[in-house]
Amino acid sequence: MDAVDRTIINALQGDFPVSENPFADTAASLEMDEATLIARIDAMVSDGVLSRFGPLFDADAMGGAVTLCALEVPEADFDAIAEIVNSYPEVAHNYERQHQFNMWFVVAAESRDIVDEVLLDIQGRTGLIVHDMPKQDEFFIGLRLEV
Amino acid sequence: MNASLPIALVDDLDRRLLFQLEPGLPLAPRPYAEIGNAIGVDESEVIDRLGRLIQAGVIRRFGVVVRHHEVGYGANAMVVWDVPDAVMADAVGVLTANSGVTLCYQRPRRLPDWPYNLFAMIHGTSEETVRAQIADLRAQVPLSGLVHDVLFSRRRFKQTGACYRPRLSLPEKREVA
Structure with missing residues (x-):
């Protein structure tokens, strides 16, 4: 990641134009050419700096369901349990955290019924209680990172 | 503070559009024309609908999705x-x-x-x-x-973004996540 990549990341965190030539419009405001901008974004996606370039959806507004879950996993079983949890396409993120509740993951699906099925399945396969903590309210901040 | 659009206002074409966009915007000079081609509508229809979905908060942010x-x-x-x-x-x-x-x-x-x-x-x-x-x-x-x-956090095992597959018809009921 060099200075040009940083400029692109800092400038394009939220409001990519919805116009006929959005890359050309953006490139002009960043004083670079369209082909360079497109190639830079493409390379950052390939290199894994960006997980993708596009929209972040509000799953609620789409009629989907999302929840955050915690497990208390015995240290010796951690990798095996992680493999089980990560095998579900509905599991979007999974982090090990330093706490009695040491595995935290997000489950997203098109309905709460499907989320419930996934949680029950995980509970059955791991033998652990899945602590289900669906959001009750979200205080939106608009993630912005200076890189 | 959820700026959610009532679910009934997100129609089947919106869902197809969002489904098409989910893996990412085509990295090409006319990305909305390419999206339109894939789902059988004009570029202008794609642009109109995306503008509305952004306005309504269904699309929260549109741009780089970084790996922290x-x-x-x-x-x-x-x-x-x-x-x-x-x-x-x-x-x-x-x-x-x-x-x-x-x-x-x-x-x-x-x-x-x-x-x-x-x-x-x-x-x-x-x-x-x-x-x-x-x-x-x-x-x-x-x-x-x-x-x-x-x-x-000690280790990250997975950061795929929600692998969310919009269905092409309206859900029977809306439940809060």
């Missing part, structure tokens, strides 16, 4: 508080005004093991900077008087 670790934000902590209802609004006000906080949610307690109901995510370039941000938050009323816990 790869862009230098190597540390992240989930900080949780047990907040009485009476001071919830004030606690949220402190968190959302702080530049270190990237996400903030109210969630149910899971007693007896989990007494916390307000969750904040803090990303920083190092554990030290994240700890300093947490100390700053904890110095402020009402957070200063509340029980909290800090959960630093």
